[in-house]
Amino acid sequence: MSRKKLSQWTQQLVFVGPTTIFFVLIVMIPFLLGIYYSMTNWNGVSRDLEFVGLRNYAHIFTADPDFRNAFWFTVRFTIVAVILTNLLGFFLAYFLMKPLKSKNVLRTVFFMPNMIGGLLLGFIWQFIFVRGFAAIGQATGISFFNLPWLGNESTAFWGIVIVFVWQYAGYLMVIYIASLGNVSKDVLESASIDGAKPGQVLWKIIIPLVMPAVTVCLFLTLSWSFKMFDLNLALTNGGPFNATRSVALDIYREAFTNSRLGLGTAKAVIFFAIVAIITALQVRATKNREVEA
Amino acid sequence: MLKRKLMLLPALLLTAAAALSGCSQGGSTGGAGEKVINIYQGKVEISNQLAEMKQVYEESHPGVTLNIQSVGGGTDYAASLKSRFSAGAQPDIFTIGGFQERDLWLEYLEDLSDQPWVQNMDQVAKDPMSANGKLYGFPLNYEGYGFLYNKDIFKEAGITEIPKTLSELEQAAQKIEEAGYTPFVNAYAEWWVLGNHNVNVPFARQDDPEAFLKSLDDSNADIRSNEIFAGWLDLLDLTLKYGNANPLTTDYNTQMSTFANGQAAMTQQGNWVQPTLDGINPDLNVGMMPMPISEDPEANDKLFVGVPTYWVINKNSPVKKEAKELLEWMATSPEGQEFLTTKFQFIPAFNNIQGDPEGIGKLGADLTQYIEEGKVLNWYFQQLPIGTPQDYANLMQSYIAGRDTRDEMLKNLQTSYDNLKVR
Numbered sequence: 001m002s003r004k005k006l007s008q009w010t011q012q013l014v015f016v017g018p019t020t021i022f023f024v025l026i027v028m029i030p031f032l033l034g035i036y037y038s039m040t041n042w043n044g045v046s047r048d049l050e051f052v053g054l055r056n057y058a059h060i061f062t063a064d065p066d067f068r069n070a071f072w073f074t075v076r077f078t079i080v081a082v083i084l085t086n087l088l089g090f091f092l093a094y095f096l097m098k099p100l101k102s103k104n105v106l107r108t109v110f111f112m113p114n115m116i117g118g119l120l121l122g123f124i125w126q127f128i129f130v131r132g133f134a135a136i137g138q139a140t141g142i143s144f145f146n147l148p149w150l151g152n153e154s155t156a157f158w159g160i161v162i163v164f165v166w167q168y169a170g171y172l173m174v175i176y177i178a179s180l181g182n183v184s185k186d187v188l189e190s191a192s193i194d195g196a197k198p199g200q201v202l203w204k205i206i207i208p209l210v211m212p213a214v215t216v217c218l219f220l221t222l223s224w225s226f227k228m229f230d231l232n233l234a235l236t237n238g239g240p241f242n243a244t245r246s247v248a249l250d251i252y253r254e255a256f257t258n259s260r261l262g263l264g265t266a267k268a269v270i271f272f273a274i275v276a277i278i279t280a281l282q283v284r285a286t287k288n289r290e291v292e293a
Numbered sequence: 294m295l296k297r298k299l300m301l302l303p304a305l306l307l308t309a310a311a312a313l314s315g316c317s318q319g320g321s322t323g324g325a326g327e328k329v330i331n332i333y334q335g336k337v338e339i340s341n342q343l344a345e346m347k348q349v350y351e352e353s354h355p356g357v358t359l360n361i362q363s364v365g366g367g368t369d370y371a372a373s374l375k376s377r378f379s380a381g382a383q384p385d386i387f388t389i390g391g392f393q394e395r396d397l398w399l400e401y402l403e404d405l406s407d408q409p410w411v412q413n414m415d416q417v418a419k420d421p422m423s424a425n426g427k428l429y430g431f432p433l434n435y436e437g438y439g440f441l442y443n444k445d446i447f448k449e450a451g452i453t454e455i456p457k458t459l460s461e462l463e464q465a466a467q468k469i470e471e472a473g474y475t476p477f478v479n480a481y482a483e484w485w486v487l488g489n490h491n492v493n494v495p496f497a498r499q500d501d502p503e504a505f506l507k508s509l510d511d512s513n514a515d516i517r518s519n520e521i522f523a524g525w526l527d528l529l530d531l532t533l534k535y536g537n538a539n540p541l542t543t544d545y546n547t548q549m550s551t552f553a554n555g556q557a558a559m560t561q562q563g564n565w566v567q568p569t570l571d572g573i574n575p576d577l578n579v580g581m582m583p584m585p586i587s588e589d590p591e592a593n594d595k596l597f598v599g600v601p602t603y604w605v606i607n608k609n610s611p612v613k614k615e616a617k618e619l620l621e622w623m624a625t626s627p628e629g630q631e632f633l634t635t636k637f638q639f640i641p642a643f644n645n646i647q648g649d650p651e652g653i654g655k656l657g658a659d660l661t662q663y664i665e666e667g668k669v670l671n672w673y674f675q676q677l678p679i680g681t682p683q684d685y686a687n688l689m690q691s692y693i694a695g696r697d698t699r700d701e702m703l704k705n706l707q708t709s710y711d712n713l714k715v716r
Contacts, residue, residue, distance in 0.1 A: 041716060044375050045397050063712050066684075151542055152694070240541065241691035256372040258680030258713060259397055 038266035043259045056266035067267055069242060070250035074226060077160065077246065081225040084165045086217055089172025094202075096173070097180050107177070110170040118167070122234020125163045126150065129235075153243040156236045160244060163231060168224060172217045179213035180206065208291045215286040222282055226275050247271050328615050332361045333377065333384035335370035336433070336602060338568075339363075342636045349628055350619065357615055385610035386619070388433070388602045391421020392676040395429060402429040403606040403613055410624035413643040417671055418600050430603030431620045434639035437581070437598035437660040437669065438490050438563030444578040446474050446558040455582045457590035459527055466535040469558045476535035478557035480548035481693055486561060488686030489674045493597055494584055495525035496677070497670040506676055510714055517703040524586035526699055532561070533693060541690055553577050567654035568638065581659040596663045599672030600642050640664075678713040685709065 038056055042049040060067050092110055096103055113121065129149035137145030150156045183206055191201050207214075229248040232238065238245030238253070245253075251271065255264030334343070340363035347359040362384075364370050371394075374387060378401075389398055405411065406428045411419075414432060422430035442455075447465075450472040456462040466476035480486050498521050499505040508514035516522055537543060537557065552560045553573035561584070570577050585593035606616045623629035624643060633641050638652035640661060648661055663669055674682050685706060692702040 043397060043716065045378060046400060048400075059715055063715065065708065065712070148542070151539075239687070239690075241694065241696065242687045253680070253683075256369065256375065257683055258678075259375075260680075260716065 034265050035269055037262055038269045040262045041260075042262045044255060044261040045259070049262070052262070056263045057270070059263065060267060060270065066242065066245070066250055066254075067247070070245045070247045073157075073244060074228075074247045077157070077164075077228070078222065078225040080161050081164050082218065082221045084161065085168050085172060085221050085225075086214070088165055088169040089217065090176050092169060092173040093176030093180055094206075096177060107173070110173055112170065113167045114171045116167075118230030119234045121163060121167060122231045125159070126235050129159055150236055150240075152240060156240060156244045160228075160232060160235055163235060164225065164228065167231070168221065172221070175213050175217055176210065179210040183209045208289075211286065211290040215283060215290065218286055219279055219283055222279055223275065226278075327358060328356060328612050329358045329360055330386060330612050330616050330619060331384040332359060333374060333387040334361065334363055334602075334604070335365040335374075335388050337363050337365040339637050342632065345636065346632050349632075350622065353628070354618075354622075357619075359619070383607055383609065385607050385612050385616050386604055387607065388604055389430070390602060390675050391430070391600060391672075393679050394675070395422055395424060397679065398605070399424060399429070401608055403608045403610075403617075405429060405431065405606065405617070405620075408617065409621060410643060413624070413645040415642070415644055417598065417669065418642045420671070421600060421675060422603050422605075430605045431624070432600040432642035433602050433604060434600070434633070434637070435598055435642045435660070435664065436563050436565055436601050436640070437596045437663070438561065439581045439583050439596045440559045441552065441562050441566070441656065442559045442580055442582055443552070443555060443557075444580055446472070446555065450474070450558070456585065457583065457593050458585050458588045459524070459531065460588065462528075462585055463531055463535075466531065466559075470535060474555075475537050475551070475557040476559060477532045477537065478543065478548050478551040478560045479532055479536045479540035480543045480545050480560070480562075481540040481690060482542055482544045483548075484683055484686035486545075487689045488682035488684070489672075490561060490563070490597070491529070492682065492685045492689065493672055493674040494528070494586060495519070495522045496673040497595075497597060498525075498586060498592070502671070502673050502676075506673070509710055512711070516707045516710070517700065521586065522703060522706075526703075528584060528586045529689075529693075541693055549573060564640065564653065564656040564660045567656045570656075571654065579655050581656050581663075595668050595670045596660060597672060598660065598664055598669040599675065601672075678710065678716075681710060681713050684713065 037049075039051060039053055040049040041052050041055075096107055096110075100106070116124075133145045133147075133149050136142070147155050150159050187205060187209070188201060191205055196204070227248055228246050229252070232244065232246045232249050233252075236244045238249050247267070248271075251264050251267045254267060255261045258264075332343075340361075343361050343363065347361055350359060351357060364373050370388075374389075377384065383401075389395065395402070404427045406426075408431075410431070411428055414428075418432045418435070419428060422428055422432070446469060450465070450468040452465045452468055454461075456465045469476040496502055496505065499519075505514055509516075533540065537551065543551075548560055548562070549566060549569050550573055551557050552562075553570045555574070555577070564581065570579060581596060583594050583596060587593060604620060606613055606620075610616060623633060624646075630641070630646050633639055634646060634649040635652050638649070638654075638657075640648045640653055640657050648657060650658060653661070677685075688697075688702055688705045688709060691697050691705075692699070697705065
C-alpha cells in the first residue's frame, strides 16, 4: 500500500471510525435486537423468553384494535400537522425577509418554542387549554375559548395540532430563511423588470428555488409528527377515550403498561417500516421538483 | 505528515474517554463491613416517614444502611422498576402489587414463607402473594374502598339507614337532591377510580371470582350476558343520574374538595383519602358504606379490601439476610410496629397488630369493622391481565360520554380482555 493510500485510510478511520462505532453500538445492534425481540413473548422482566415467530405480528393485525386506532390518528395528525407547520414556517420566513425593524427580535421569538422540551410544553399548554382558555372564555364570551378544550376528541386533536405547529414552525422558519436568503437578487430583479407581480414572483420563482429546503422541511415534519411522543404524553396522555393516542405512545403503553415488550417491539418494527417507506417516497417526490437557478 | 499523526492522538483519546464514561456503574457495597440495603418503593406519601424509619433503624442496627428511593405520584413506578432491572441496578427490596405483578416478577422473588410474621397474615393478604405453596411478600397495609358518605347531609336529608340495595340508594339520592345537595361527586377523569375500583365491583361480586376469571381466560365466559355486570351498570348509571356535572373532567382534587366541603353527599373512594379530607375539613363527619348493585341487602353489604403493595426481597440480593431482618423488625418490634400504625397511619395487614384509631381516622374505623366482621371482598383488578384496568377506564369513559351503548361497552370489555390476556 502506498503512503498516500495509507494516509487516506487513516483519515477515514479517524473521522468516520468513532461515529461508526457508536452508530453500530447504539443504533444498529439495538435495532437488530429489536427485530429479534419482536418475535418473542418477552414481558420486559423475565430472563427467559420464548421464540414465537410471527405470532406477535399476527396478533397486531387480528386482535388489537388499539394499534389500528393509534395508526389512524397518527396519519390524520401527520397530514394536518405537516401542512400547517410548513405553511406557517414558510410565511413567517417570507415576511421576516422583508425589511422590518423588529426582524431579529421576531425571528428569536418564533424560534423560542423550539428550545423548550416537549414534555414541559405539553404541561404548560395543558394548563393554558384547560384553565387559561376557560378563563378567557368566561371573560370575553368568545365561543372558541368556551369549547371543552382537550375534553373531547376533536378539541384534543386540534389542541395537539396547535401546540405542535407552534413548537416547530419556528424551526422550519430558520431553514426557510436560510434558503430564501440564497435566492439570487439578480433573478428577482430581472423578474420584476420583466413585469412579474409579487404573487407571480413567489409562486414561479421563489418557491421553485427553495424546493431543496421544502424537501428537508417536509422530511423533518413528517418524521417528527409520525414519531410524536412527549407532547402527546404530556398534553392528553392519549385521552379522552384513547382518541388521541399516537403510535409511539401506543408502543410505549404496550411495552411498559401492558408488560408485553415483545408485542410492543413488533409494533415498533411495523411502524419503522411504514415511516421509512413514506419518508423515502416523500424525499424522492420532492427531489424531482428541485430546480437549479 | 507528523502534524497529521499528532492530531490522531486527541481524537483517539476522546473516543476512549467517551466509551469509558458510559460504563462506570458502581456496586452496592459501601465502606468496610457496611451493608447497604437498597429499597425502591412506590408509595411517595410515606417517603418522609420512611426517612425517619431509616434513622431509627440505622441507630439500632449499626453496620446497616438503608438507601430508600421513593418513586411514584406523577411518575410511572412500574415502568421505572423495569428499567432499573434491565439497567442492572437491581434493588434489594422493592414493592409490587399482588396477583399479576407477582407472576411477572416471580423469578426474582425470595421465598418468605418461613418468616415469623407470616403466621399473623389473613388469607385475604396471603392469596395475592402466594404461588406454589410459598409466600413471597410482606404486606404493608390494608386499604379498602366503597362509597364515602357525609353523615351530616344524610341526617339533614332524613336518611336513617345506610342504603344497602339499589332502590334504597336511589331513594336516598332523591332525598339528598331535595335537601339541596349533589348526591354523588364522580371523579371519572381518574383512570384508577374507574379502571381499578369501579370495575372491580362486578368481578368481585361473581359467585366465584377466581373461576370467572379462569373461564374468561379459557374463553368460556361472556361478560355481555352476565347479570352481575348489568347490575353494576345500573349502579354506574345511578351515580351519573344523580351526579355532578362534567364527571369526565372531575379529577381527584376536585372530587375531594367538593366532598370535603359538604357540597356532595357521596363519592367513591377509599380510606387512603382520610389525610386529604382532614387537610381540607378536619370536622367532616364521614363514613364508608357499600356499593349496592342489586336488591339483595346481604350480598351488597361488602367493602372491597386489598393489600395495595407488598415489600418483596430480591432473590439475587447480596444482603438478603439483612433485608429479612428489616421486615421482621417492622412486623414484630414495637418500634417497627409504631411506624406501620402511628407514623404511616396504616391499617396493618397483620391480625396481631391493632391500627391506631387516631391515625386511621373515621374511614379506617369503618373499614376495620367490616374487616373484623369478614364482610369484605378482594381486589380482583390486580388479577386482570396487566394493562386491562387502564384500558377499561378508557372504555368506561367512552360509555359515560355517551359514545357507546351499554352493550357496546360490555362487548368492548370482552374484546379488551381477549386482547390483553395473550401473553
